[in-house]
Amino acid sequence: MLLPGCVDYAIRDSDVESLPPVVVEERFVQAPLPEIDVLFVVDSTGSMADEQASLAAAASTFLDVLDDLQLTYQVGVTSTDPADDGALRGRPWIITGGSDSGSESLATALQVGTASAPPAAGFHTAALALDDALGLNRGFRRAGAGLHVVFVSDGDDQSDTWLGGDPESAFLAVLEADEEESGRLARVSAVVGDVPDGCRTNANSALPGTRYAAVAEATGGIVESICAADFAAIATALGGAAADWPTRFPLQAAPVDGSALVEVDGVRVESGWWLDTVEPALVFNLAPPADAEISVVYTLAESE
Amino acid sequence: MSTLLLALAAVSGPAAAAPFVLYDLQMEDGGFVAEGDAHQWSWGVVTNGPGAGFDGTRAWSTGLTRDYLNDSVDTLEIPVPDLTGVARPTLSFQHWYDIAPGDHAWIEVDTGNGFVMATPLYGYPVTSGFVGASGGWRTVVLDLSPFGPAPRVRLAFEADLGGAADGWTIDDVAFHDGDVAAPRLSGLSGLVDTEDLEGPYVVEVDAEDDTLVSTVTLWWTTGSLTGWARMDSTGGGGWRGEIPAQSPGTTVNYWVEASDGLNTSREPVDAELEFRVYLPAPTDLLGPEGRIVGATVPLSWTPPESSHEVLGYSVLRGGLSVMEVIHPWAEVPILGGAEIFEVRALYAAGGGDLSVPLGLDGVVPVIHGLEPASAWPGETLRVRLGGEYLLLVKGEVVADLGPGVTITGVDVRDVDSAWLNLELEHDANAGHRNLTLHSADMTITLAEAFDVLPDTDRPRLTAIAPESVRQGDQAELSIDFVGALDAAPQVDLGDGLVVESVEQTDANTLVVRYTVATDAALGDRTVTVDDGVRVFDGVTLEVKDAFITTSRGCDTPASGGTIPGVALALVGLAGTLARRRPQAEAPPADSRPIPE
Numbered sequence: 001m002l003l004p005g006c007v008d009y010a011i012r013d014s015d016v017e018s019l020p021p022v023v024v025e026e027r028f029v030q031a032p033l034p035e036i037d038v039l040f041v042v043d044s045t046g047s048m049a050d051e052q053a054s055l056a057a058a059a060s061t062f063l064d065v066l067d068d069l070q071l072t073y074q075v076g077v078t079s080t081d082p083a084d085d086g087a088l089r090g091r092p093w094i095i096t097g098g099s100d101s102g103s104e105s106l107a108t109a110l111q112v113g114t115a116s117a118p119p120a121a122g123f124h125t126a127a128l129a130l131d132d133a134l135g136l137n138r139g140f141r142r143a144g145a146g147l148h149v150v151f152v153s154d155g156d157d158q159s160d161t162w163l164g165g166d167p168e169s170a171f172l173a174v175l176e177a178d179e180e181e182s183g184r185l186a187r188v189s190a191v192v193g194d195v196p197d198g199c200r201t202n203a204n205s206a207l208p209g210t211r212y213a214a215v216a217e218a219t220g221g222i223v224e225s226i227c228a229a230d231f232a233a234i235a236t237a238l239g240g241a242a243a244d245w246p247t248r249f250p251l252q253a254a255p256v257d258g259s260a261l262v263e264v265d266g267v268r269v270e271s272g273w274w275l276d277t278v279e280p281a282l283v284f285n286l287a288p289p290a291d292a293e294i295s296v297v298y299t300l301a302e303s304e
Numbered sequence: 305m306s307t308l309l310l311a312l313a314a315v316s317g318p319a320a321a322a323p324f325v326l327y328d329l330q331m332e333d334g335g336f337v338a339e340g341d342a343h344q345w346s347w348g349v350v351t352n353g354p355g356a357g358f359d360g361t362r363a364w365s366t367g368l369t370r371d372y373l374n375d376s377v378d379t380l381e382i383p384v385p386d387l388t389g390v391a392r393p394t395l396s397f398q399h400w401y402d403i404a405p406g407d408h409a410w411i412e413v414d415t416g417n418g419f420v421m422a423t424p425l426y427g428y429p430v431t432s433g434f435v436g437a438s439g440g441w442r443t444v445v446l447d448l449s450p451f452g453p454a455p456r457v458r459l460a461f462e463a464d465l466g467g468a469a470d471g472w473t474i475d476d477v478a479f480h481d482g483d484v485a486a487p488r489l490s491g492l493s494g495l496v497d498t499e500d501l502e503g504p505y506v507v508e509v510d511a512e513d514d515t516l517v518s519t520v521t522l523w524w525t526t527g528s529l530t531g532w533a534r535m536d537s538t539g540g541g542g543w544r545g546e547i548p549a550q551s552p553g554t555t556v557n558y559w560v561e562a563s564d565g566l567n568t569s570r571e572p573v574d575a576e577l578e579f580r581v582y583l584p585a586p587t588d589l590l591g592p593e594g595r596i597v598g599a600t601v602p603l604s605w606t607p608p609e610s611s612h613e614v615l616g617y618s619v620l621r622g623g624l625s626v627m628e629v630i631h632p633w634a635e636v637p638i639l640g641g642a643e644i645f646e647v648r649a650l651y652a653a654g655g656g657d658l659s660v661p662l663g664l665d666g667v668v669p670v671i672h673g674l675e676p677a678s679a680w681p682g683e684t685l686r687v688r689l690g691g692e693y694l695l696l697v698k699g700e701v702v703a704d705l706g707p708g709v710t711i712t713g714v715d716v717r718d719v720d721s722a723w724l725n726l727e728l729e730h731d732a733n734a735g736h737r738n739l740t741l742h743s744a745d746m747t748i749t750l751a752e753a754f755d756v757l758p759d760t761d762r763p764r765l766t767a768i769a770p771e772s773v774r775q776g777d778q779a780e781l782s783i784d785f786v787g788a789l790d791a792a793p794q795v796d797l798g799d800g801l802v803v804e805s806v807e808q809t810d811a812n813t814l815v816v817r818y819t820v821a822t823d824a825a826l827g828d829r830t831v832t833v834d835d836g837v838r839v840f841d842g843v844t845l846e847v848k849d850a851f852i853t854t855s856r857g858c859d860t861p862a863s864g865g866t867i868p869g870v871a872l873a874l875v876g877l878a879g880t881l882a883r884r885r886p887q888a889e890a891p892p893a894d895s896r897p898i899p900e
Contacts, residue, residue: 035718074718087595091667096718098690136595138744139695139719266794 021256022300028249028282030292035072035145035184038238040109041126043153044079044116050204051226055152055191056110058231060103063095065239070290073097076140077109078129080153081116082162086128087136094140119158122151122212123171127163130178147178147186150238151216154193154206154226168211172218188212189221189238199227247287251280255298263295264288277301321394321482321566325385329475330360337458338364340378344471345461353470358398358441360475366461367471372407375465379412379419381458382477384448390481393448395457397477401438404467408433411446414456422446422457425485425514433460434472440574441475445485447514486567487513489520492560495547495579499610501653503549505556505579509571510541513564517541524558525576526550535560550581552654583656584608586617586632586647596638596666597693598746604633605647605659612651620646620658640668669693671739671750674724676837678755680762681708682730685838687754689722695744696722702742705754708732734758763787765842768831773801775826775850778819783843785812789835797845798829820847 042052066073075095076088088094090109095102126149129137141147151157163170175186192209193199199206206226213223224234257277262269273284275298282296327334329347338345348368349361357363364380366372387393403409410433412419421433425445429435448455461472478484491510498505511517520535522545535545543560550556557576562569586605607614618625619634621643627634628650636645642665649656671691679685689703698716703724705711709732713725739753767784783795788811795803795814800821807815814833824847833840 072717092693092720093595094719096720098718098721139697142716142718143698 023259023297024252024300025295025297026251028294028296030288030290030294031246034290035142036066036074036148037141037145038066038073038075038148038150039126039129039140040075040077041122041129041149041151041153042077042079042110042112043120043122043155044081044084044112044114045118045120045155046114046116047154047204049114050201051152051154052111052114054231056107058235059107059110061232062235062239063097063102063106065236067097069239071097072145074140074142074145075102075106076129076137077106077112078125079112079116080120080122080125081112082119082121082124083116084125085134085136086125086131088129088140093137119161120153120155121159121162122153122157123167123174123215124159124162126151127171127174130174141178141182143182144184145182146184147175147182148221148238149175149186149188150191151188151209151212152191152226153209153212154204156192156207156209157211168215168218171215175219186219187221188216188219189223190216191224191226191234191238194225194227195223199225201227247284248276249282249284249294249296251275251282251296251298254278254280254301256301259299261297263293265292266295321392321480321484323396323478323480324390325479327382327477328359329357329364329477330362333364334477335383336364337381337383338378339381340376340461342373342376342378344373344376344378345380345459350473353402353473354400354441357473358400358475363473363475365471365473367469367473371468372461372463372471374463374468377460377462379458379460380474381456384455384457385479386453387448387455387479388453390453392482394480394482394484395446395448395477396480396484397444397474398441399434399438399444399472399474400441401434401472402470403435403437403472404463404469405435406464406467407462407469408435409459409461409472410434411444412458412460413446413448413451414458415451419456419458419460422451426488426512442573443486445514448479483515483564483566485514485564486569487511487517487520487562487564489560489562489569489571492571492577494577495556495558497580497582499552499581499583499612501549501552501581501583501612504546505548505550505581507535507545507547507558507560508538509535509543509560509562511543511562512541513562515564518563518565520545520560520562522547522558522560524556526554526556552581552583552651552656554581555579556581583612583649583651583653584610585657585659586649587659589645589647589659589662591645591662591664596664597669597695597744598666599637599668599748600635601638601645601664601666602633603636603645603647603662607632608649608656610649610651610656612653614649614651614656616650618648618650618655620648638664638666638668640666667693669695669743669746669748671741671748671753673750674739674753677753678757679726679728679838680757681728681732681734681759683726683728683838685726685728687724687726689724689739689741691720691748694720694741694748695746696720697744700743704740706737708756709737709754728756732756761787763789763838763840765831765833765840768843768845771844772846772848773818773820774848775800775820775824776822777850778804778817780815780817781845782809783814783816783831783833785814785833785840785842787840789833791836793836794834796832796834798831798847800824800847801829801845822850 076093078086078088089112090105092105095105130141132141157167159167178186190209190212192212193206195208195210195213198208216223222237254277255275257275260275262273276283288294333347344366345364346368347364350356350363350365351369352367411422413422489509489511493508495505507522511520520543521532522535523532524547533545535543538544557578559576560571586608588606591601591603616628616630619627619636645662646658648658674687674689676687696716696719701714701716703711703714708729710727711724712727715723734756736752737754739750741748765783765785769782795806795816797803797818802819803816805817809815826847828844828846830841831843831845
């Protein structure tokens, strides 16, 4: 600190036997908005009316979570009906974070109807929806954007006719190809009947979503029960699973614990962070917002 | 008897003979006598067959409430008034019938030698009498002149062993003195839809009467216009009339009326015939399949087959013409949403019929705008593009803002938004610029999307006081500027100077509290003010040598400053630190060196 009329330690003097503590400042810029494309694949067979209504009611919760996470997102919905060829439903069919009526659009799109005859081929229709070459959903999959596919069904996948005898592996291969193309993680979550016994609500029952759950677990996604009463909680979990946001900012050297002053976008932040002195880093409890300028001034541990 | 009316009134001029006895059968049964095997003639409210009488709820019928019975012959005798002195006695009644095959109905008259079949005017449908269905209420007229002053009249109905129907219902039975029979019309020619615009359209009909057909009139309507023409006799009961030429697209309704001077008939009795004068429509109107995104939609159709020359086509959207083209295809503007398209061929004589409509449901890409939407010449800035259904894809978007503005990069954020990096040439002319965006085979434009502002209005810094500072100083300076700030500004005084606070003291002055590093490099720095939208400059600040270069052991307590309680060795502060993004693996190569 510089004091008026008193300039301390302005001259480096190798003759001085005891150097004062060395204070350094490091600056970071939080990553820009992470990009995520979320594809809902909703079972469109006759038993799904209640579940679709519950899902639609939780649409705003889901988008609120994405908004709170400051993700640059695109959300689309397709059905499990092979006749749909994976075309995204609704208007607009790609819902973005900038849309004023995103919740309403998503709620409408999630109600894909219940007129489809079996088979409910979720993996197959998801693969079609993600296939840029088909041109149906142009712009939905973005280079550099992560992918989160959410299957919602009271049955299990029945894509054998299109994906062969091992639809799980076939769909995992689709995700791997997507990861290679986008350079980002492709993840699956499943809102399905409990494995292995299925589940039952007052009005409906659900078969175990064995295949969907297996792929979700294989990709690090979450598995929720479609018989759960609280779809808002599911939406919150799904939205959270879509985020991958930096909270840790590595420092060049170990700081003296308690010595740091932290500013985010020029505003002093007194709490909500801590210094990792072992693996030197500034660690926030909650990620700073996108593009935030982060400044940390700290005393070097070696200089004490 | 309330149903008996005496025709006492004198008749002035030609008029149909009024009844001197009328049984309207609403309040009483008229004293008709029902006999026969099943006694199935009955009087009352009609719920079967016609569902009502001719002019009320009641009538006589063989099946008032149900189909008639089989294997029966039944009669209904009508009381005949004394016909003495009646010059031309005539019986008339209204009847409705639906008679099953094998069954029949007829009229009988007894002049003292027993009942025998009598033939009404214009005869029976078949020799055995009335069979099949009447097709509505019809009038029957029987001339009683040949039967003397006191004939007996009855209606006979015979049902065989199998099959039954609604039966025979009669109402409004009347006796007249005179001619009550209107001419009978038949064989009215039905005109078909025609491309003939010259006309006339010839109508023929046969007319007969028990006396003489005096006139036959052809009537027509075209919308609200009604016309008529006398028909000419062609001999042998035939008559011929003409409807004049009509415009294409005209629907003509027509009918014929015939009169014997007293009574008038019409054909069709309670309907009209119809034909259209038209020019044919294009066929096979087709549009794109699947999802439609664009400001226009391609439509094509098959030209009509016609003897008339097609000059072009009019394309209609929502019933309104939106364009005219020569070829059987067009790029038609759409509004978005569900819309109906039709095509009409244009002939020398006028527009033809509309094609079968085509429904399409499309969306129109729209650019909402740029933010910010203006800049001064020489500026470099980043503007946000937003819209709907733009289908933006990274690496596949080309944008243009016209002369003097170069778009150096397009950073697609999602399908509907992107950042555009702009460089305005120093000599760019002030004025509006239109934005043209090429995306997904679409070209989307937004007029006056961006303004190059007049250089004379450019916000800039005009003065700084003092114009120089010294190493180690901690004080205030003021900066004057012209223009308006969009937000709280950030002031950059250059390397080695820390801005501790900024206060806007009036509309065009900032007061900046600053600290100069003791080792800040000497010389001029460009001062900038960043209001979050753009960076102002225009003044410089000089750093001079400190008056005092050393002062050890100063024990002034820490107070104020940016980092209270921490001793600071300022070695090239913020200005020398480059920003970096957190990287989990990469070393922080661009952070400031740690002092040795």
